[in-house]
Each structure stands twice: as C-alpha cells, then as structure tokens.
Amino acid sequence: MMIRKPTADEHAECIKLLYMSGKNIFRYFFIVREPEIYNCIQVFYTKPDVLFSRENMLVKIENEKVCGLLLSVPTIDMEQMDKNMMKYGRELFQTAGFTNAIKMMFRSGLQKYLTVMNQEDEYYISNLAVFEECRGRGFGVELLRKAEELAREAGYHKLVLTVEFQNREAKRIYEKFGLRQTDQVELPKKYHKYGLDGFYKMEKVLNE
Numbered sequence: 247m248m249i250r251k252p253t254a255d256e257h258a259e260c261i262k263l264l265y266m267s268g269k270n271i272f273r274y275f276f277i278v279r280e281p282e283i284y285n286c287i288q289v290f291y292t293k294p295d296v297l298f299s300r301e302n303m304l305v306k307i308e309n310e311k312v313c314g315l316l317l318s319v320p321t322i323d324m325e326q327m328d329k330n331m332m333k334y335g336r337e338l339f340q341t342a343g344f345t346n347a348i349k350m351m352f353r354s355g356l357q358k359y360l361t362v363m364n365q366e367d368e369y370y371i372s373n374l375a376v377f378e379e380c381r382g383r384g385f386g387v388e389l390l391r392k393a394e395e396l397a398r399e400a401g402y403h404k405l406v407l408t409v410e411f412q413n414r415e416a417k418r419i420y421e422k423f424g425l426r427q428t429d430q431v432e433l434p435k436k437y438h439k440y441g442l443d444g445f446y447k448m449e450k451v452l453n454e
Contacts, residue, residue, distance in 0.1 A: 249316075249392050252305045254292065256312055259377075260303055261287045263315035267375035270410065270441040271360075275353055277346050289337050295330045297372060304392060306376070306385045314376035316389040318396060321368040321406070328357065356437065360408065363429045363447040369397035371407035390423050394452065403452050408445040417446060425450045 252260050261284045265272050276286045290298040297319065306314035319327070339347040364370070371393050376385045397405045407425065409417050417427075425448040432444040 248307050249304050249388065250307065252300050252303050252312070252315075254300070256305065257288060257291050257300070258284075259312035260300060260305065260315055261291060263305075263312070263375040263377065264298065264317065264373055266377075267315070267317075267373040268410075271356075274356065274437070274440045274442060275350060276342065277349050277353070278342060282342070285341050286338065289334055289341055290331065293330075293334060295327065296334070297324065297327045297331075302372075304389065306380075306389055308380070308385075312377075313380035314385045314389055315373065316371070316393055317373035318369065318371045318393045320400060320402065321364045321370045322366040324361065324364065324370065324372075356433075356442070359431055359433055360445065362431060363408070363445075364406075365404075367402065368404045368406045368449075369393070369400060369402040371405065374407070386419060387423060390420075394450070398452055405450045405452060406447060408447050410445055411443045412441075417448070420448050423450070 264287055265280070265283060272283050272287070276283045278286065287298055290296045291300055293299050294301055297317070302317050302319050304316045305312045335347070338350070342350065371390075374386065374389055374393075376389075394405050405425070407420065409420065411430075427446050428449045429447040430444060431447075433442050437443075
C-alpha cells in the first residue's frame with residue numbers, strides 16, 4: 247500500500263476520480279455527457295502547468311490498483327494555472343467541438359465564485375475522491391494526511407478546501423479530520439438548476 251504520483255497509463259482511473267470529486271461542477275463546465283467529460287479532462291492531464299495535471303495529483307494504491315486520488319496545490323499558484331489552460335484551447339475545441347467549447351468559455355464565470363474565498367497563504371485541496379468499492383478503509387483520511395504533510399513541507403500554515411452545501415457526508419469527514427467551516431458562498435439562482443447551490447470553505451490551521 248502506498249501513496250504516489252500517478253503514471254501516464256493510470257489516466258483513466260485518475261480522470262474518473264476527478265469527475266467523481268465534483269460531478270456537478272464538471273457537468274456544468276464541460277456541458278457534454280459523462281464519457282465525453284473524461285475526454286475533456288484528459289486534455290489537461292498530461293500538461294505540466296495546469297490544475298488538472300497529473301503533476302498535481304497523488305493516488306492511493308492497494309494491490310497495484312488506484313483506489314483514491316488527491317489533487318492539491320498552493321492557492322497562490324491557482325490563478326496562473328487557470329490562465330495556462332487557455333494555451334490548450336485549440337486541443338479542447340477539437341475534443342469538445344466548437345459549439346461546446348464556446349459555451350465552456352462563457353461558463354467560466356462560475357470560477358470567480360469558487361476562488362473568491364481564496365487567500366495566498368493557503369495550501370488548497372482541489373479534489374479528493376475514493377472509488378466506492380474502496381471506501382470504509384480510511385483511504386480518504388490517508389490522503390488528507392498526505393495533503394497536510396505536503397502543506398507543512400511547503401511552509402504553509404493553513405490547509406483549506408471547499409465543499410458543496412449538499413455534500414454533508416464529506417463535510418462531516420472533513421470536520422472529523424480537524425477542518426472547520428470559516429466561510430461560505432451562495433451561488434446565484436441561475437446555477438441551482440445544475441445542482442450548484444454554494445460552497446463552504448473549510449480550514450485547518452497547521453501548528454509549527
């Protein structure tokens with residue numbers, strides 16, 4: 247059993263876990279249906295300078311299989327990573343189709359609501375997921391501990407994440423780990439039909 251960076255040929259498992267970690271957001275941004283969403287995410291998987299790069303991921307391995315995924319980065323790097331995604335617009339256009347790609351650009355306005363609570367002195371957990379058949383074995387907590395370890399090693403004193411209002415089970419797990427709610431943002435009603443009501447910001451202060 248171990249936690250390590252994913253390999254290039256583990257992209258299918260990692261992309262599925264990414265999707266599982268925020269289905270409503272991915273459905274909203276990428277518009278297309280689930281199998282095609284995987285293809286859109288894969289555009290960024292091998293790129294070195296964007297949020298959804300495998301360089302920012304760690305996977306939990308048991309019996310040589312990917313069981314869970316953590317994607318975490320310093321908050322201060324996220325704005326530049328978002329800008330870097332534009333460099334791969336042509337590839338995304340080819341994958342999603344011209345019409346859908348244009349719609350994605352207009353839907354990027356949601357991002358401002360997701361980042362409004364960010365501060366530069368934080369280490370941010372962007373995505374965390376464990377396959378259903380692997381749950382109940384503490385893998386999620388192991389990945390949270392790894393994120394805390396990375397934050398400390400990088401010199402950060404706050405570990406943060408956001409969780410959707412309706413995801414009460416995840417919020418309970420985060421609270422048990424020591425994260426506490428510090429802020430929240432309620433989304434405008436136009437997003438509610440997509441299952442996006444708002445987000446809690448949760449934070450764990452890391453002592454010296």
